[in-house]
Amino acid sequence: MTSDIVLPPTPTWAQERITAIYQAKSGDDFTNAFDAFVSKNVQSIVFNGQTLTRDQYKSQISGEKFLETSATVTFSGTVDSPVSGASSPQDFVGLSFKASVVESIRVHDAAQEHTVQSTIIIEVQSDPSIPVPKPPIRGDVDTRRVFKLTQVLVDQPGAGTSSS
Numbered sequence: 001m002t003s004d005i006v007l008p009p010t011p012t013w014a015q016e017r018i019t020a021i022y023q024a025k026s027g028d029d030f031t032n033a034f035d036a037f038v039s040k041n042v043q044s045i046v047f048n049g050q051t052l053t054r055d056q057y058k059s060q061i062s063g064e065k066f067l068e069t070s071a072t073v074t075f076s077g078t079v080d081s082p083v084s085g086a087s088s089p090q091d092f093v094g095l096s097f098k099a100s101v102v103e104s105i106r107v108h109d110a111a112q113e114h115t116v117q118s119t120i121i122i123e124v125q126s127d128p129s130i131p132v133p134k135p136p137i138r139g140d141v142d143t144r145r146v147f148k149l150t151q152v153l154v155d156q157p158g159a160g161t162s163s164s
Contacts, residue, residue, distance in 0.1 A: 007144075010091040010093055011078045013142070014145060015078065016072075018073060018095065018097060019073045020073040021061060023073070029079055038054060038146045040127075040129060041147070042054050043147050044149065045150075046151070047149075058070065071101045072100045075097045078094070078095050091123070092122070092123055094121045095122075098118075101115070114155055114156060117144060118153040121150045123149075125145070127143050
């Protein structure tokens with residue numbers, strides 16, 4: 001017997017999407033993770049005080065993951081403020097996280113590491129541009145995407161890790 005699809009709460013959804021972006025192993029994986037997070041019709045992106053297009057933001061975030069071999073993402077705080085409007089429900093979610101990234105680049109036989117620390121506030125809505133599968137489907141279809149995003153991010157280089 002198959003189970004109905006149950007969608008996670010929006011804060012959990014956001015944590016899963018951010019983690020998928022940082023843990024993507026290939027360019028295609030990164031693009032898929034990014035597209036599953038940020039709407040192609042995003043209305044506003046402010047990154048470290050600068051207004052960016054979706055493509056500029058995608059390039060900025062992909063640059064934080066340069067030739068990584070692994071990443072660990074931990075969330076230190078999440079706040080959710082759901083709002084039901086007349087046209088469509090939306091969620092405002094604030095998240096603080098740290099991503100520890102180990103790169104495949106080695107210097108003196110040590111993998112290079114860096115730590116990304118960030119706070120991000122997102123407005124999540126159902127994206128009408130995402131096609132919904134035809135019935136029969138069991139449960140909900142997740143069409144949530146970020147339509148507005150404000151992020152502060154600091155990338156701190158770390159020490160190399162010796163291989164054993």
